[in-house]
Amino acid sequence: MSRSAHPAGPRYADVLPEGHYSPPPADLNALDPKVWARTVTRDEDGVVTVGGIAVTELAERFGTPAYVLDEADFRARARAWRTAFGNDADVFYAGKAFLSRAVVRWLDEEGLNLDVCSGTELATALSAGMPAERIAFHGNNKSETEIHRAVEAGVGRIVLDSFQEIVRVAHIAQSLGKRQKAQIRITVGVEAHTHEFIATAHEDQKFGIPLAGGQAAEAVRRALQLDGIELIGIHSHIGSQIFDMSGFEVAAHRVVRLLKEIRDEHGIELPEIDLGGGLGIAYTSDDDPREPHEIAKALNEIVTRECEAARLRTPRISVEPGRAVVGPTAFTLYEVGTIKPLEGLRTYVSVDGGMSDNIRTALYDAEYSVALVSRASDAAPMLVRVVGKHCESGDIVVKDAFLPADLAPGDLIAVPATGAYCRSMASNYNHALRPPVVAVADGEARVIVRRETEEDLLRLDVG
Ligand SMILES: *Cc1c(COP(=O)(O)O)cnc(C)c1O
Numbered sequence: 202m203s204r205s206a207h208p209a210g211p212r213y214a215d216v217l218p219e220g221h222y223s224p225p226p227a228d229l230n231a232l233d234p235k236v237w238a239r240t241v242t243r244d245e246d247g248v249v250t251v252g253g254i255a256v257t258e259l260a261e262r263f264g265t266p267a268y269v270l271d272e273a274d275f276r277a278r279a280r281a282w283r284t285a286f287g288n289d290a291d292v293f294y295a296g297k298a299f300l301s302r303a304v305v306r307w308l309d310e311e312g313l314n315l316d317v318c319s320g321t322e323l324a325t326a327l328s329a330g331m332p333a334e335r336i337a338f339h340g341n342n343k344s345e346t347e348i349h350r351a352v353e354a355g356v357g358r359i360v361l362d363s364f365q366e367i368v369r370v371a372h373i374a375q376s377l378g379k380r381q382k383a384q385i386r387i388t389v390g391v392e393a394h395t396h397e398f399i400a401t402a403h404e405d406q407k408f409g410i411p412l413a414g415g416q417a418a419e420a421v422r423r424a425l426q427l428d429g430i431e432l433i434g435i436h437s438h439i440g441s442q443i444f445d446m447s448g449f450e451v452a453a454h455r456v457v458r459l460l461k462e463i464r465d466e467h468g469i470e471l472p473e474i475d476l477g478g479g480l481g482i483a484y485t486s487d488d489d490p491r492e493p494h495e496i497a498k499a500l501n502e503i504v505t506r507e508c509e510a511a512r513l514r515t516p517r518i519s520v521e522p523g524r525a526v527v528g529p530t531a532f533t534l535y536e537v538g539t540i541k542p543l544e545g546l547r548t549y550v551s552v553d554g555g556m557s558d559n560i561r562t563a564l565y566d567a568e569y570s571v572a573l574v575s576r577a578s579d580a581a582p583m584l585v586r587v588v589g590k591h592c593e594s595g596d597i598v599v600k601d602a603f604l605p606a607d608l609a610p611g612d613l614i615a616v617p618a619t620g621a622y623c624r625s626m627a628s629n630y631n632h633a634l635r636p637p638v639v640a641v642a643d644g645e646a647r648v649i650v651r652r653e654t655e656e657d658l659l660r661l662d663v664g
Pocket residue numbers: 295297298316339438440441442477478479480521522523524525621
């Protein structure tokens with residue numbers, strides 16, 4: 202199809218209420234290093250490369266859509282977290298963001314620990330050789346089978362999430378002749394998302410045991426009475442995609458206050474606190490995430506100060522970044538199928554994937570950026586909405602972005618910062634075959650999670 206086969210889309214200035222959207226970037230060919238994996242560049246021919254490989258070659262070899270993961274970037278980010286927190290703290294990668302055996306091996310090699318929240322995530326971690334003592338097991342409704350498996354494997358900690366679970370874990374551990382290390386997850390009355398946090402009097406959510414009304418203190422009392430549990434600390438996770446440290450400040454203050462109450466009541470100082478994950482990344486150029494060393498410094502200062510004020514020994518801190526490690530390291534590569542300019546509105550660009558490989562836009566109204574990657578273009582910016590191929594009008598990948606007006610079917614476009622919560626939340630809606638994850642490093646590409654096949658799907662359908 203020739204590039205002039207469709208009318209150019211409306212110019213943003215014609216259709217957008219002033220000040221409502223960011224204007225188009227000065228150079229549509231530029232790749233903002235904030236949102237793209239570190240080895241991503243555009244070569245002299247205008248083709249984008251990652252890990253030294255052109256996306257056109259990746260599309261040819263592995264097909265589209267595909268998640269392309271920059272291994273060097275993943276390792277560098279994992280290492281940055283590890284180094285920032287040092288030997289007196291632990292970094293647990295939140296496996297739910299994206300878990301595969303290759304990732305587990307990289308984490309192991311880079312010295313990170315791992316959070317899992319299901320028996321199958323645990324099985325994945327163990328099968329890739331992650332030492333059980335470096336695994337933490339999360340979840341608000343772990344089954345007895347899952348708990349049994351975790352205790353038997355010897356996981357480093359189970360994060361207790363309810364009164365029933367305290368008893369369940371203690372019972373299972375005892376039946377196995379073990380004493381399971383555990384933390385109690387509490388809700389501190391703080392919820393943080395992106396640029397704001399809300400401090401509430403009580404928590405209206407399924408996770409954790411509320412500090413309010415003395416419930417968390419009661420959970421501690423019960424756990425301390427049970428032989429099957431060795432209570433090692435308190436856990437708090439306040440939200441996701443957080444840029445502002447003040448939510449952590451309030452959370453740390455309240456967690457330390459509980460530690461002090463525990464010391465006063467029971468005469469023990471719990472040795473650990475976990476402040477959870479949720480650190481934000483840049484999905485668009487408007488986001489300004491903090492570096493791991495800044496976050497480590499801020500959290501260490503907050504906890505040390507709070508503990509000094511409470512006259513407590515500073516506990517060992519742990520954090521659980523998921524998105525902030527893997528999110529920026531991958532992009533989704535799509536092929537453009539159809540282009541539909543809607544006069545006076547915007548241009549709909551349909552790609553060969555959609556909400557089955559990235560549910561975040563539909564689910565959370567998430568923002569993403571997008572770029573033409575198979576070639577450079579000097580054409581004027583065109584306001585687009587990138588949509589998928591699913592039977593659902595909410596099937597949107599990128600709500601508002603600019604692509605060159607000469608965009609044509611067959612072009613490759615890529616959505617950056619899709620390393621977290623995209624493959625891990627992918628679905629088979631419309632019997633979509635979930636895309637592969639292709640890891641690239643030093644001019645080599647390899648599939649670490651293969652594309653699903655029709656056979657995979659039909660095998661489940663036992664008819
Ligand atoms: C989801 C989650 C994380 C990771 O969150 P990110 O936003 O990916 O950093 C960490 N800890 C717990 C308990 C979680 O539920």
